[in-house]
Amino acid sequence: xxxxxxxxxxxxxxxxxxxxxxxxxxxxxxxxxxxxxxxxxxxxxxxxxxxxxxxxxxxxxxxxxxxxxxxxxxxxxxxxxxxxxxxxxxxxxxxxxxxxxxxxxxxxxxxxxxxxxxxxxxxxxxxxxxxxxxxxxxxxxxxxxxxxxxxxxxxxxxxxxxxxxxxxxxxxxxxxxxxxxxxxxxxxxxxxxxxxxxxxxxxxxxxxxxxxxxxxxxxxxxxxxxxxxxxxxxxxxxxxxxxxxxxxxxxxxxxxxxxxxxx
Ligand code: PGA
Numbered sequence: 001x002x003x004x005x006x007x008x009x010x011x012x013x014x015x016x017x018x019x020x021x022x023x024x025x026x027x028x029x030x031x032x033x034x035x036x037x038x039x040x041x042x043x044x045x046x047x048x049x050x051x052x053x054x055x056x057x058x059x060x061x062x063x064x065x066x067x068x069x070x071x072x073x074x075x076x077x078x079x080x081x082x083x084x085x086x087x088x089x090x091x092x093x094x095x096x097x098x099x100x101x102x103x104x105x106x107x108x109x110x111x112x113x114x115x116x117x118x119x120x121x122x123x124x125x126x127x128x129x130x131x132x133x134x135x136x137x138x139x140x141x142x143x144x145x146x147x148x149x150x151x152x153x154x155x156x157x158x159x160x161x162x163x164x165x166x167x168x169x170x171x172x173x174x175x176x177x178x179x180x181x182x183x184x185x186x187x188x189x190x191x192x193x194x195x196x197x198x199x200x201x202x203x204x205x206x207x208x209x210x211x212x213x214x215x216x217x218x219x220x221x222x223x224x225x226x227x228x229x230x231x232x233x234x235x236x237x238x239x240x241x242x243x244x245x246x247x248x249x250x251x252x253x254x255x256x257x258x259x260x261x262x263x
């Protein structure tokens with residue numbers, strides 16, 4: 001069945017701080033086995049292992065020519081230097097990483113990354129010819145107080161500040177309401193669509209219609225195989241950023257194949 005719009009959906013698995021490199025190899029092998037070339041014609045798939053597992057997963061993907069994109073969960077904004085414990089965008093490029101998550105709510109909340117930091121990281125990713133997946137999303141209090149749109153709008157405008165329309169057209173924004181991450185609570189398809197449509201209208205305002213129409217917007221927050229088809233049927237939802245459910249390759253493959261389960 002046709003997807004809701006012309007943009008090719010991107011389904012990304014954020015493995016977070018899970019899997020040692022042996023488990024990561026097993027997971028990517030099982031996932032590759034569960035997807036076939038017909039699936040990749042309909043959907044782009046990326047996996048985001050920890051830094052220590054990138055090389056192992058890259059080797060599996062390359063050896064068997066598997067069209068799953070390799071992604072990272074974070075990056076440092078500087079190109080090199082005295083930043084103990086950090087990893088630069090160029091190091092990721094050399095491992096064939098093509099997508100990098102920046103500004104995940106866990107990074108924003110636990111590692112105090114503000115919109116300025118997210119902006120610098122997004123620029124570093126773009127400068128190294130990779131695609132940032134820029135995460136935005138409101139907390140429960142912000143939603144309850146009616147301020148969700150303002151918060152998300154500010155995150156989008158500031159996290160992408162100074163980028164030109166061509167850069168914005170090529171990137172991915174992940175709308176992840178903080179209250180839905182890892183909680184089993186998913187935004188309703190209607191609420192998720194409303195916010196994603198708002199994000200796209202803001203991008204139109206700031207960078208023009210061509211950029212807004214090309215940009216892919218993912219929804220994230222407790223996405224499961226059972227909830228993915230309804231979410232991804234929405235006009236402005238072009239993919240999913242999946243945490244917990246991406247650790248199970250069979251479940252994640254069903255999410256990637258949401259088209260087979262369209263409502
Ligand atoms: P979740 O995580 O699917 O476990 O809610 C999503 C995310 O944090 O990207």
